[in-house]
Amino acid sequence: MALAADGGDGMTEEVAVLGAGMHPWGKWGRNFVEYGVAAAREALADAGLEWRDIGAIVGADTVRGGYPGHVAGATFAKALGWQGARVTSVYAACASGAQAIDAARAQILAGLADVVLVVGADAAPKGFFRPAGGDRPDDPDWLRFRILGATNPVYFGLYARRRMARHGDTPDDFAQVKVKNSAMGALNPHARYRSRVTADEVAASAVVADPLRLLDICATSDGGAAVVLSSMEYAHRHGRAEPVRIRAVSTVTPRYPNTVLDLPDIATDSARAVEPPGETFRRSIARAAYEEAGLGPEDLSLAEVYDLSTALELQWYEDLGLCGEGEGVKLLRDGATALGGRIPVNVSGGLASFGEAVPAQAIAQVCELTLQLRGVAGDRQVPGARVGITANQGLFGHGSAVIAVR
Amino acid sequence: MARARTPVVAGWFTGEGDDFRLLGTRCSACASVFFPREDHHCRNPACAGGELTEVPLSRRGRVWSFTDSRYPPPSPYVTDPELSWEPCAFIAVELEAERMVVLGQAAPGITVADLAVGLEVEVVPGVLHEDAETTWTTWHWRPTGVTA
Numbered sequence: 001m002a003l004a005a006d007g008g009d010g011m012t013e014e015v016a017v018l019g020a021g022m023h024p025w026g027k028w029g030r031n032f033v034e035y036g037v038a039a040a041r042e043a044l045a046d047a048g049l050e051w052r053d054i055g056a057i058v059g060a061d062t063v064r065g066g067y068p069g070h071v072a073g074a075t076f077a078k079a080l081g082w083q084g085a086r087v088t089s090v091y092a093a094c095a096s097g098a099q100a101i102d103a104a105r106a107q108i109l110a111g112l113a114d115v116v117l118v119v120g121a122d123a124a125p126k127g128f129f130r131p132a133g134g135d136r137p138d139d140p141d142w143l144r145f146r147i148l149g150a151t152n153p154v155y156f157g158l159y160a161r162r163r164m165a166r167h168g169d170t171p172d173d174f175a176q177v178k179v180k181n182s183a184m185g186a187l188n189p190h191a192r193y194r195s196r197v198t199a200d201e202v203a204a205s206a207v208v209a210d211p212l213r214l215l216d217i218c219a220t221s222d223g224g225a226a227v228v229l230s231s232m233e234y235a236h237r238h239g240r241a242e243p244v245r246i247r248a249v250s251t252v253t254p255r256y257p258n259t260v261l262d263l264p265d266i267a268t269d270s271a272r273a274v275e276p277p278g279e280t281f282r283r284s285i286a287r288a289a290y291e292e293a294g295l296g297p298e299d300l301s302l303a304e305v306y307d308l309s310t311a312l313e314l315q316w317y318e319d320l321g322l323c324g325e326g327e328g329v330k331l332l333r334d335g336a337t338a339l340g341g342r343i344p345v346n347v348s349g350g351l352a353s354f355g356e357a358v359p360a361q362a363i364a365q366v367c368e369l370t371l372q373l374r375g376v377a378g379d380r381q382v383p384g385a386r387v388g389i390t391a392n393q394g395l396f397g398h399g400s401a402v403i404a405v406r
Numbered sequence: 407m408a409r410a411r412t413p414v415v416a417g418w419f420t421g422e423g424d425d426f427r428l429l430g431t432r433c434s435a436c437a438s439v440f441f442p443r444e445d446h447h448c449r450n451p452a453c454a455g456g457e458l459t460e461v462p463l464s465r466r467g468r469v470w471s472f473t474d475s476r477y478p479p480p481s482p483y484v485t486d487p488e489l490s491w492e493p494c495a496f497i498a499v500e501l502e503a504e505r506m507v508v509l510g511q512a513a514p515g516i517t518v519a520d521l522a523v524g525l526e527v528e529v530v531p532g533v534l535h536e537d538a539e540t541t542w543t544t545w546h547w548r549p550t551g552v553t554a
Contacts, residue, residue, distance in 0.1 A: 130480040137415065142482060147414050147544060148511055149479030150496060157473025158498050165523035209473045210518045256451055261498055261507050266442060271505035273438040274450055
């Protein structure tokens with residue numbers, strides 16, 4: 001068994017996914033609590049449990065519901081009806097949902113709770129994400145807007161252009177990611193965008209941040225997702241002989257010096273005094289998950305990755321080890337990552353079809369793995385799916401990967 | 407009355423014309439360089455922590471990547487709603503001596519068509535925006551050999 005480089009001693013015990021639920025993504029204009037509660041009730045029903053049976057609730061915070069999602073864990077608990085459950089609230093930008101799952105898992109593995117409800121929901125504003133108001137020059141996220149006007153798509157544009165220069169990727173390659181994901185999203189009733197998109201339509205959409213166009217960049221959405229997790233012993237006691245299991249949750253931070261410009265930073269670390277680590281932050285997120293699971297990219301049936309932009313999906317292929325550095329376009333063009341391919345990526349339709357509902361998104365990725373591993377994903381089912389990975393990266397050095405198996 | 411020239415953020419750059427420089431800090435113990443400046447603790451986890459002293463960064467570097475913003479950014483970026491938005495180019499610049507990448511806006515008039523990964527650029531003083539009393543100054547990146 002490999003020793004995890006993060007200081008852990010390799011594989012951890014598994015937890016069971018007893019239930020998964022989602023509120024459809026869209027622009028519904030309602031309170032995020034409503035989406036979260038709808039997802040939670042669906043997850044509970046899917047698990048065959050009552051809310052009163054739940055020993056702990058973990059909420060993934062949105063920052064757009066006021067005071068971090070009114071402090072999400074307790075807000076969802078109150079809306080479901082106070083029943084005394086242990087509560088935890090988690091904020092980790094785009095990785096909030098995965099960290100909420102990790103917090104629930106840790107409570108289960110520590111014996112603090114047998115069965116835990118994890119909920120994330122968001123009601124996103126129109127247009128660019130932006131920092132909260134007021135003068136906050138100590139906040140790096142506020143500074144990049146104040147000093148540079150560097151929105152999230154500006155960073156996505158930098159990464160895309162860098163790929164074009166290093167690997168020869170083209171805007172049409174990027175558009176093909178949208179074509180693939182929109183075709184799969186068209187099959188998903190929870191997706192916000194359910195129309196197939198052509199490469200010509202991508203090319204005809206407005207440039208937002210050169211070389212990326214509107215249809216290369218994910219929208220911001222309303223949505224909610226929830227899962228019910230339990231100990232394996234609890235699952236067996238409740239008649240679940242072979243539940244979907246979470247085998248790894250990676251939540252590692254970067255290593256100094258981090259030499260890839262990350263949101264919301266204005267500069268990278270300097271590698272003048274210390275040689276950079278042998279792998280990028282994104283690669284280390286995946287490696288830690290593989291090590292914890294005792295699995296590798298060759299074992300995967302499918303992957304759900306954070307396609308904040310089309311070009312970033314290609315980067316994830318390489319960072320997850322689905323192909324070599326610079327070979328993302330070839331993997332895509334060969335059809336390997338489409339439904340029916342060797343390693344389908346974003347069969348849910350991805351962020352391209354959902355738009356991002358930040359604290360719900362990483363949970364939604366795990367919901368998709370759960371459906372796929374149960375074999376109940378309908379028209380978008382990956383035949384015989386046994387192992388899936390999710391991956392995401394958010395602001396401030398947060399990232400995550402979850403590996404689930406059946 | 408002339409507007410006062412005020413840096414949009416204090417202590418990040420200094421000087422005029424050819425003497426303009428971005429300012430970082432350097433750890434006296436491990437020689438790590440930080441921009442934006444780190445004034446309290448060295449962030450190298452292998453360093454016990456030395457004194458952090460101000461140091462000017464290299465004036466010139468090479469384009470790591472570039473992009474632009476075709477839509478006006480939201481606040482706290484300041485835009486004039488009376489004026490139509492002119493796309494603003496961004497350049498992420500690799501500084502060889504510091505072995506780091508620093509993002510900045512391109513100088514006015516520079517578009518993505520003028521840029522390529524690997525192109526040499528230099529830091530120049532720039533204006534972010536003006537209000538009734540103040541000209542808010544910043545840094546811009548500009549390809550070398552191009553004059554304002």
